Amino acid sequence: MKIDKVAGSAITQTQFDHSSRRTSTTASSQPRPEPGVQVDTQRMANMQEQLKQxxxxxxxKVAAVKDALARGELELDIQALSGAIMQFHTGHE
Structure with missing residues (x-):
């Protein structure tokens, strides 16, 4: 497939530098190293079981916080709460 015209392109065909194209023949001839991560599957399974329990x-803790809020012993900063929620869900405030 040949593209003759690209709308809004700042690079014309004569400006394109073909010398930047390289063929990588040496990378395929070298063996790939094995990943360095070793997983203890039995230990992971035990941890997952403990987490499920x-x-x-x-x-x-929820009941204690509710009671403290009802008694006025704990102040709720709406600005900080809304900022934390936005940060958690969107990645920014």
Whole structure:
């Protein structure tokens, strides 16, 4: 397939430098190194089982925070909370 005209292109066909094209024949002749990561599958399986047994939410802690908020012992900074939520979900504030 040949492209004769590219709309809005700043590079004309005469400006294109063909010398930057290189063929890589030496890279394919060398053997690839093996990855350096070794995984202990038994240990990983044990850790995953332990994680499954943990509760995902500490309901006692949630109840304590709710009570502290209701009593006015804990201030809620709405600006900081909304900024943290935006940072978590979008990567920026």
């Amino acid at each position: 943990l509760p995902s939410i500490d309901m006692d």
